Amino acid sequence: xxxxxxxxEDPTAEPYDPAEDxxxxxxxxxxxxxxxxxxxxxxxxxxxxxxxxxxxxxxxTDGPFAEVTELIAGYDVLECADLDEAIDYVSRHxxxxxxxxxxxxxxxxxxxxxxx
Amino acid sequence: xxEPTDLVAVRAALERAxxxxxxxxxxxxxxxxxxxxxxxxxxxxxxxxxxxAWQRDGLPRNPGAWLVTAARNRxxxxxxxxxxxxxxxxxxxxxxxxxxxEDDERLRLVFTCCHPALPMEGRIALTLxxxxxxxxxxxARLFLVSEATVSQRILRAKQKIAHAxxxxxxxxxxxxxERLGGVLAVVYLxxxxxxxxxxxxxxxxxxxxxxxxxxxxxxxxxxADAEARGLLALLLLQWSRRAARFDxxxxxxxxxxxxxxxxxxxxxxxxxxxxxxxxxxxxxxxALQAALAAQHARAATAADTDWAMVVHLYDRLLAVRPSxxxxxxxAVAMAMRDGPEAGLAALDDLxxxxxxxxxxxxxxxxxxxxxxxxxxxxxxxxxxxARELVRSPAEARLLDRRISELAGTAQPETSLSANRAxxxxxxxxx
Numbered sequence: 001x002x003x004x005x006x007x008x009e010d011p012t013a014e015p016y017d018p019a020e021d022x023x024x025x026x027x028x029x030x031x032x033x034x035x036x037x038x039x040x041x042x043x044x045x046x047x048x049x050x051x052x053x054x055x056x057x058x059x060x061t062d063g064p065f066a067e068v069t070e071l072i073a074g075y076d077v078l079e080c081a082d083l084d085e086a087i088d089y090v091s092r093h094x095x096x097x098x099x100x101x102x103x104x105x106x107x108x109x110x111x112x113x114x115x116x
Numbered sequence: 117x118x119e120p121t122d123l124v125a126v127r128a129a130l131e132r133a134x135x136x137x138x139x140x141x142x143x144x145x146x147x148x149x150x151x152x153x154x155x156x157x158x159x160x161x162x163x164x165x166x167x168x169a170w171q172r173d174g175l176p177r178n179p180g181a182w183l184v185t186a187a188r189n190r191x192x193x194x195x196x197x198x199x200x201x202x203x204x205x206x207x208x209x210x211x212x213x214x215x216x217x218e219d220d221e222r223l224r225l226v227f228t229c230c231h232p233a234l235p236m237e238g239r240i241a242l243t244l245x246x247x248x249x250x251x252x253x254x255x256a257r258l259f260l261v262s263e264a265t266v267s268q269r270i271l272r273a274k275q276k277i278a279h280a281x282x283x284x285x286x287x288x289x290x291x292x293x294e295r296l297g298g299v300l301a302v303v304y305l306x307x308x309x310x311x312x313x314x315x316x317x318x319x320x321x322x323x324x325x326x327x328x329x330x331x332x333x334x335x336x337x338x339x340a341d342a343e344a345r346g347l348l349a350l351l352l353l354q355w356s357r358r359a360a361r362f363d364x365x366x367x368x369x370x371x372x373x374x375x376x377x378x379x380x381x382x383x384x385x386x387x388x389x390x391x392x393x394x395x396x397x398x399x400x401x402x403a404l405q406a407a408l409a410a411q412h413a414r415a416a417t418a419a420d421t422d423w424a425m426v427v428h429l430y431d432r433l434l435a436v437r438p439s440x441x442x443x444x445x446x447a448v449a450m451a452m453r454d455g456p457e458a459g460l461a462a463l464d465d466l467x468x469x470x471x472x473x474x475x476x477x478x479x480x481x482x483x484x485x486x487x488x489x490x491x492x493x494x495x496x497x498x499x500x501x502a503r504e505l506v507r508s509p510a511e512a513r514l515l516d517r518r519i520s521e522l523a524g525t526a527q528p529e530t531s532l533s534a535n536r537a538x539x540x541x542x543x544x545x546x
Contacts (some may be wrong), residue, residue: 001281082283083233084291105280 002037002106003086007074010099021094030078035089039076073099077106126170129179134163135326137180138249142219144184144245146228146284149191152274156246158194162187180218193331219333222247223286229273230299231282238273239302240309245270248306248326257318258309296338303330309350310360313508321358328355335390346394347401352387353409356380364461368510372418384413404433423453440469444481456489476505480515487522496522512536 030036043066052059064071073095080086083105090101121129141162145155153277169186175325176182229243244250244258252270256263277285289294310323331348338344361372388410394403407428415421430446443466451459462467463482472478483499503515 003281080281083231083281084283086281088291089128107279 001080001082001109003041003078003080003083004104004106005039005076005078005086005093006104007041007076007093007095008100008102009071009073009091009095010062013099018099020097023094026093029092030076030089035078035080035085037077037079039074039078041074042109045107055072060087121171121174123171126167126175129170129175130163130166131164133179133183134249137183137218138163139222140180140218141183141187141223141541142246142249143225145187145191146225147221148188149195150284152246152277153271154191154194154412156274158187158190159183162188165190170223219337220286222330222333223337224284226299226302227286227292228282228284228297229276230295230302231277232295232298233280233282234273234276236302236305238269238276239298240305241266241269242273243302243306247330250323258320258323260314275482293338293341296334296341296344299334300331300343300373303327303334304347304351304402307331307354311354319362324351324355324358327351342394342397343400343402345390346400346406348497349387349390349394349406350402350409351414352383353406356383356387362510366510367513371412376416379413384410388413399432399436401433401436404429404436408433421452423449427453440466440471441477443469444472444477448481448485449486451485456485459485460489476507476511476515478504479505480511483518487518492522 007082026034028038048062048064050063052060052061076090076093078086078089080089083103086103090096090103093101095101133315138159142155142159145158146152149155149158165186166179166183168301170176170332225325226243226247226262229246232238234242241255244255245252250258252263252266255266259266277284286292304327307324307327310320310327313319328348330349331344331351335341335344335348356379357371357374359380360376360378361369363369387406391403391406393411394400395407398402408426411422411426411429426444426449430442430449434446438492444463447462447466450462460482468478479498479502483495483497486495486498490494496519499515499518503512503519506512506515
């Protein structure tokens with residue numbers, strides 16, 4: 001099943017240590033074991049836009065949807081057998097130490113079922 | 117199949133089968149269908165079918181296998197009727213029951229029900245339903261909540277298992293040791309709610325016995341885990357007092373007043389041996405509580421209790437996990453060792469921790485220690501405050517007796533009364 005793991009910055013976590021940032025190894029493991037569907041870092045908040053459709057017009061605001069200090073730094077789409085496999089894998093992501101990883105199961109949209 | 121069998125014999129056989137096989141039937145159906153709600157319905161239906169079939173055809177040689185087959189056939193029927201799910205129908209044809217040890221099925225079920233992604237109340241409700249075979253009505257009575265609340269908790273837990281991708285299995289080595297602690301916590305809570313309900317609901321010695329059986333299975337499967345042994349020891353030592361802890365009116369008989377000859381010596385001996393073995397590997401949360409219970413078990417009379425050792429064990433327990441309830445119990449033990457004023461001083465040190473907000477324990481213990489110190493007016497005030505907060509009817513009656521003694525002119529009996537304070541807080545630790 002698919003999970004989206006959302007990489008958060010967390011000021012209460014261990015301070016970031018570039019020497020311990022083994023992201024390349026983590027990605028390699030995911031590719032070897034077939035977990036990684038895709039994933040990347042996200043550009044900073046300064047480059048974020050929020051889009052809404054309001055009263056027939058498109059409203060674009062500068063900045064993120066929610067003003068939070070724990071910013072979203074990246075994301076990964078994972079294909080894992082089950083929750084335990086996903087937890088085990090993301091627990092080794094460097095940002096599990098220097099931030100926090102939010103793990104959410106994908107809720108597949110069944111268009112056919114909706115049409116019935 | 118044998119001769120037709122009368123209803124009484126069938127009922128007895130079914131009751132036995134329900135106790136011994138429910139988890140296996142439920143678990144097997146989860147494994148086959150991957151659908152917890154379907155598994156629950158089919159397991160339920162199998163037991164209903166058995167009532168009629170066993171009367172007609174006689175008791176099967178292997179009731180467990182009979183029930184699994186009946187539940188499996190039921191699942192195939194249901195899946196066939198869900199016409200739209202074509203793949204499910206094909207799947208149904210392949211529902212072959214693989215050979216597996218019954219204990220393995222029980223373990224898979226309990227590890228899944230106790231998965232850390234589920235909220236604690238969901239873990240407990242689902243364990244009681246799936247592993248212990250309680251109905252939602254029985255669980256509701258146990259926790260004094262409505263049946264609708266219990267149904268919701270179980271439904272949400274089942275949905276979470278499906279949607280969050282919680283696997284049905286015993287975790288692989290490595291993860292398994294890490295998860296065992298969570299399973300032990302649920303087994304302990306199930307035992308406690310059955311054996312000494314926190315809110316005065318029904319006492320279920322049978323269910324407490326089932327919790328012990330589960331603890332035994334966990335010890336057998338994890339022989340290297342000292343905390344599993346510590347938990348089994350703790351449960352056995354508490355359980356050993358079951359025949360002596362209520363009088364004929366179901367009023368609580370305090371530890372000091374219990375007929376110690378009615379204590380279960382076999383359970384005590386087994387519990388003591390397990391506690392010693394667990395504690396020899398280091399100070400564990402359950403092992404230390406078991407050692408405390410063992411101190412009471414080994415004393416020939418309440419007066420013979422080694423209170424210095426009890427205080428010492430509480431100190432070690434606090435080093436493992438600081439808890440206000442443990443500190444409260446330690447204060448009582450201090451009073452037993454050094455006198456009521458020493459206990460009251462320890463209570464003052466404890467202050468008013470927010471974990472004990474709304475609990476009668478603090479006031480009840482203070483009232484008892486004040487009474488023993490001869491400070492009768494203060495004792496009466498504190499005991500009345502405790503009476504306002506107490507939830508268990510048996511403990512309420514106990515406090516009522518205390519209040520009338522304190523308010524009346526009669527001198528309260530002085531012998532052994534110290535243990536009453538111990539009893540007031542006993543339930544949560546020893």
